[in-house]
């Protein structure tokens with residue numbers, strides 16, 4: 001079988017790449033290899049859906065701006081002849097809160113985001129209390145509120161991208177990439193679990209938490225590792241005003257969902273591996289003390305459900321790797337390692353890879369600083385704010 005581009009992994013990122021390739025180059029033969037059409041373990045369908053401009057790296061801020069605008073308009077642009085698209089966008093806002101020692105850093109981040117044209121309100125503890133009366137602000141230095149951020153339904157986003165890509169001509173192959181064949185300068189083909197072989201001019205590794213393992217099949221070292229993270233659905237024990245997506249410096253993060261809340265507390269020290277076991281004591285042990293201290297109304301909070309998913313953690317700097325394998329086989333592109341931000345950045349990253357493949361250069365947003373070169377050089381390019 002022959003294609004022009006083979007995308008490995010048909011999750012939200014791979015499907016975004018497929019969509020943007022076919023927007024840039026209508027009629028381009030694009031194959032997406034995805035073993036699981038139910039996406040049982042894919043990170044996208046286990047994600048919490050948050051989209052925010054509160055980053056410090058220019059690329060992340062700009063990718064979020066594009067992603068949020070794209071998602072806001074998603075239902076209209078991504079509807080196909082056969083199906084409606086549903087991103088279920090909620091402009092609920094984001095609120096980052098920090099202790100006094102981190103206030104200067106937060107102020108720096110806010111200045112950067114404003115320089116990118118983002119609307120960000122810097123709030124004193126008293127202003128926080130006035131806006132969110134149920135919050136305990138006694139130990140806080142301040143907060144940054146971005147009213148045009150929000151959240152969406154990751155499942156709807158993934159399927160919207162996939163259905164639209166298929167309508168534009170992408171072929172999804174239900175199989176798994178097991179091996180690659182290359183000569184001295186180029187990847188020639190991938191070999192699938194079924195034994196089938198697909199030749200192409202360009203290949204894209206969009207395998208999320210599996211991206212490191214898939215890169216190794218090409219002989220490429222990619223420091224992207226699977227890191228388990230729990231997400232919980234819980235209700236408060238007493239009435240609480242409408243809250244934005246709240247994040248603190250200890251990585252507590254939650255937002256409203258239906259009559260309750262969805263969120264968790266990321267443990268960056270979680271051992272790496274493909275582990276989907278659920279620790280049903282995690283909420284009570286780790287999340288509840290943090291949320292109840294910040295919002296006493298959650299003193300009697302009840303956790304209704306806990307699930308696990310994988311972050312695709314870039315061990316060098318927590319930012320994605322986007323671009324060609326420059327010092328190896330440059331027709332293999334990587335778009336992985338988003339370290340928990342890949343849903344909101346899927347539209348911009350997909351567009352970027354499509355531009356590189358079709359035009360040989362970035363045409364909209366320059367993502368060169370997120371390229372593989374920094375991995376080879378061992379030079380991290382990390383976020384400075386809250387992760």
Ligand SMILES: Cc1cc2nc3c(=O)[nH]c(=O)nc-3n(C[C@H](O)[C@H](O)[C@H](O)COP(=O)(O)OP(=O)(O)OC[C@H]3O[C@@H](n4cnc5c(N)ncnc54)[C@H](O)[C@@H]3O)c2cc1C
Pocket residue numbers: 008009010011012013014033034035036039041042043044045046047048049050051175176177178206207208209210214229230231308309310311312335336338339340341342343344345
């Ligand atoms: C609990 C949780 C909460 C999150 N919250 C947010 C959030 O609020 N906002 C946000 O932006 N992001 C969030 N994320 C991160 C986000 O889910 C990921 O960054 C994003 O889904 C990555 O998309 P992906 O397509 O790269 O990976 P996936 O969605 O995991 O897709 C990768 C695909 O590759 C396929 N694959 C694997 N191996 C092979 C192979 N050998 N051959 C072919 N295909 C293969 C898999 O079957 C899978 O479908 C969260 C993640 C978790 C776990």
